[in-house]
Amino acid sequence: MERAVIHALGLMIMVFSLAYAMPVAAALVYADYPLLKDFLLAMGWTMIAGGALWFLARHRGAELSIRHGYLLVVAMWVAMPFVASLPFLMAMPDLSFTDAYFEAMSGLSTTGATVFTGLDRLPPPIHIWRHELSWLGGMGIIVLAVAVMPLLGIGGRQLFRTETPGPMKETRLAPRIAETVRNLWLAYLAITLLCMASLKLAGMSWLDAVCHAFSAMGLSAFSTHDASIGHFNSPAIESVLMVFMLIAAMNFATHFLSWRRKSLKPYFADVEVLSMLGLIFSSCAGIALFLWWKGVYPDFWAALRHAGFDVVSMATDCGLNNADFNGWPIFAPLWLLFLGCISASSGSAGGGIKMIRTLILFKQAGREFIKLLHPSAVSPLKIGGQVIPNNVVFSVLGFIFLYFMSVAVLTFALLISGLDFVSAFSAVVACINNAGPGLGAVGPAGSYLHLSDFQKWVCVFSMLIGRLEIFTVLILFTPHFWRR
Numbered sequence: 001m002e003r004a005v006i007h008a009l010g011l012m013i014m015v016f017s018l019a020y021a022m023p024v025a026a027a028l029v030y031a032d033y034p035l036l037k038d039f040l041l042a043m044g045w046t047m048i049a050g051g052a053l054w055f056l057a058r059h060r061g062a063e064l065s066i067r068h069g070y071l072l073v074v075a076m077w078v079a080m081p082f083v084a085s086l087p088f089l090m091a092m093p094d095l096s097f098t099d100a101y102f103e104a105m106s107g108l109s110t111t112g113a114t115v116f117t118g119l120d121r122l123p124p125p126i127h128i129w130r131h132e133l134s135w136l137g138g139m140g141i142i143v144l145a146v147a148v149m150p151l152l153g154i155g156g157r158q159l160f161r162t163e164t165p166g167p168m169k170e171t172r173l174a175p176r177i178a179e180t181v182r183n184l185w186l187a188y189l190a191i192t193l194l195c196m197a198s199l200k201l202a203g204m205s206w207l208d209a210v211c212h213a214f215s216a217m218g219l220s221a222f223s224t225h226d227a228s229i230g231h232f233n234s235p236a237i238e239s240v241l242m243v244f245m246l247i248a249a250m251n252f253a254t255h256f257l258s259w260r261r262k263s264l265k266p267y268f269a270d271v272e273v274l275s276m277l278g279l280i281f282s283s284c285a286g287i288a289l290f291l292w293w294k295g296v297y298p299d300f301w302a303a304l305r306h307a308g309f310d311v312v313s314m315a316t317d318c319g320l321n322n323a324d325f326n327g328w329p330i331f332a333p334l335w336l337l338f339l340g341c342i343s344a345s346s347g348s349a350g351g352g353i354k355m356i357r358t359l360i361l362f363k364q365a366g367r368e369f370i371k372l373l374h375p376s377a378v379s380p381l382k383i384g385g386q387v388i389p390n391n392v393v394f395s396v397l398g399f400i401f402l403y404f405m406s407v408a409v410l411t412f413a414l415l416i417s418g419l420d421f422v423s424a425f426s427a428v429v430a431c432i433n434n435a436g437p438g439l440g441a442v443g444p445a446g447s448y449l450h451l452s453d454f455q456k457w458v459c460v461f462s463m464l465i466g467r468l469e470i471f472t473v474l475i476l477f478t479p480h481f482w483r484r
Contacts, residue, residue: 006057007057009050010049010050013050020087023035026128035123038090049083074476078464080104099456107130107131108136110134110218111466112221112319113436113448116447120231127211128210130222131212135214138214138248138349184252187255192213195216195244199212199240212320213244217248219318220436221319221320221437229241230321245313245318246316248318249276249316249344250348251347254347271384280339280343287311287336291303306323317352317433318436319436337426342357351435351467359383367381399469410428410432423438428459431462
């Protein structure tokens with residue numbers, strides 16, 4: 001690996017070691033001294049590992065190239081779950097490395113798929129660590145590091161472009177990249193604190209409020225209870241979480257612009273926000289009517305409560321649930337998985353194709369109809385009044401192809417390993433969308449624990465390419481990438 005990449009990776013791992021401060025504080029608050037020792041050791045080993053990489057490659061250039069950016073992003077997202085799994089391995093001697101890495105990758109990628117059972121009995125510091133990983137992954141651990149990289153003497157523009165979700169990565173809130181990232185994190189942190197306070201007022205304990213605020217803002221399915229949000233049986237808590245899941249699935253640049261301008265106009269000008277909300281709200285009503293019609297719930301309002309929460313959660317790729325939708329008539333859970341593929345906005349904590357790509361693909365299909373009827377017509381593709389360049393359209397078409405090919409290939413890999421079709425397909429879709437629960441054996445009432453090691457690593461790879469939007473990972477497997 002390039003020395004510049006190793007040097008930057010070491011610095012970023014050292015920065016990541018500071019994340020252990022939160023579970024260390026939790027261990028002190030709850031007087032859990034064995035876990036305090038484990039987290040301090042994990043912090044120390046992470047700092048030492050990062051320092052060793054930094055020292056070994058200390059003679060390097062000052063700026064990362066595009067090629068370096070791709071290498072560093074993938075290396076970071078492979079290495080971070082490794083160091084993040086250390087507390088799990090030390091605190092749970094019976095846990096395998098595969099399970100520990102799976103849980104850490106699931107957290108950092110904001111997938112929220114879990115191999116843990118008995119969540120109600122897990123120590124609070126472990127809960128804090130799992131959920132903090134989701135929160136950090138929500139905006140992107142790489143983007144967090146970019147905010148401090150100028151102070152470390154390493155430029156970060158190419159890294160930011162590689163990490164940022166969505167097809168149009170040039171939109172900036174400030175002239176300097178570090179300032180842009182700090183602005184995004186400011187909005188992210190402020191909304192998270194508001195979510196914590198709202199959940200506490202709605203009836204959660206402080207531990208549950210902190211953990212579920214991290215999950216809601218990171219759009220992760222991690223919970224402190226095996227029954228997820230169904231444990232609380234509280235419409236107030238469900239309503240609060242629905243609001244913040246929707247907020248987290250919107251572009252954080254839009255949130256920041258709205259706050260800076262003291263106006264809601266940026267939301268009405270954001271075609272992704274309007275399309276996402278229209279699709280999700282209509283799906284809530286439609287699924288509620290469907291479940292009431294099928295007799296799953298005795299009245300429409302009960303159906304709307306459960307359908308509304310689970311539709312919002314799965315469409316935003318959060319994955320928290322207040323009901324086992326695995327037992328609903330098959331149309332409903334499949335529609336939930338489908339929504340998770342297309343609904344979240346670019347620049348949000350959500351996964352999947354993203355709404356902007358969905359809109360571009362829909363508009364491009366309409367443009368092809370026009371060209372069939374009028375071959376010589378000039379028909380620019382516009383989204384929200386903005387002309388989308390053809391190179392962006394071609395990039396979206398390539399991404400969609402790779403997305404569905406990845407789903408197909410990874411599903412076949414799970415089928416070959418012996419998993420049934422519903423579980424295999426839904427596990428891949430849930431993991432590549434970073435949504436958490438699937439159907440069948442990996443449904444909301446189950447976990448990924450009973451998958452074989454091979455099946456778990458397939459899911460880990462699905463989480464990785466989903467979080468980094470496929471191109472970032474697969475480009476490393478092309479001969480052109482390695483030619484100088």
